[in-house]
């Protein structure tokens with residue numbers, strides 16, 4: 400296969416660039432591509448990193464994974480794009496600097512249906528996604544979250560209806576469950592259906608792949624942003640290896656030394672919760688990875704003098720995934736990303 404200037408050679412690692420647009424200063428904007436091609440044919444798995452430019456752990460995990468896998472006997476192909484958002488990486492920013500847009504909201508959108516021409520970031524996403532969807536048997540989009548984050552994997556919800564038979568959707572769901580389990584981090588289902596739609600998360604890379612195109616896909620959150628968390632990076636390298644094992648691409652699984660677990664019996668889902676109704680300075684009483692009971696005080700909101708104004712309690716049981724960054728909070732600001740019991744099904748009829 401050929402992706403940009405990277406051309407696969409059986410049994411070898413090939414590198415190159417995919418040009419995605421032209422910059423005003425004349426140079427092409429390019430994303431780096433690494434193709435690890437096995438001696439024998441098999442599935443094609445895409446692994447992408449740093450679509451948010453301030454999330455370098457995904458990029459580094461890909462670099463280390465390529466080193467790890469290059470001498471192994473491989474069936475099939477791994478295509479890596481370690482830097483999906485080169486402009487965001489240059490500025491250490493989540494968004495791209497062309498128009499300050501979030502690149503991970505523009506996948507699977509149909510161009511030409513709007514009156515307004517698509518922005519350059521949207522065009523870049525369309526161009527990259529066209530190449531991905533043409534060959535991907537699975538897509539793994541490596542991310543990180545807020546600075547204080549316990550690593551976890553987001554599992555997209557799978558739909559059936561006019562666009563997809565229920566039996567096909569069940570197979571897709573089961574495959575996503577198998578691959579996310581193989582990756583090894585705690586698994587948290589995507590937000591509930593309404594919130595997923597409100598946040599345009601069906602147009603993230605993995606949302607579009609799973610929801611629109613029926614490609615097994617998921618999104619690991621490899622700890623916090625800005626710095627590479629080495630233990631999570633190592634867990635991701637082992638996780639990627641074990642996804643290949645679950646896909647019949649390598650002969651043996653590997654044991655991952657860094658263990659991250661949330662000991663839940665039933666499915667969990669993402670929830671931004673709780674919020675503070677009082678402005679002030681936040682002092683957390685919990686940290687990432689901790690379990691929380693309903694009614695438990697998770698934070699105090701204090702005055703500039705350090706006196707407690709109010710206590711913020713969790714309404715749901717669950718686990719702390721992230722504490723929000725910064726100490727100054729305004730009315731109704733969120734305080735935690737949590738994993739709470741999932742009251743919806745991972746498989747859903749669409750439209751409901």
Ligand SMILES: [Zn+2]
Nearest residue numbers: 451454542543
């Ligand atoms: Zn991200």
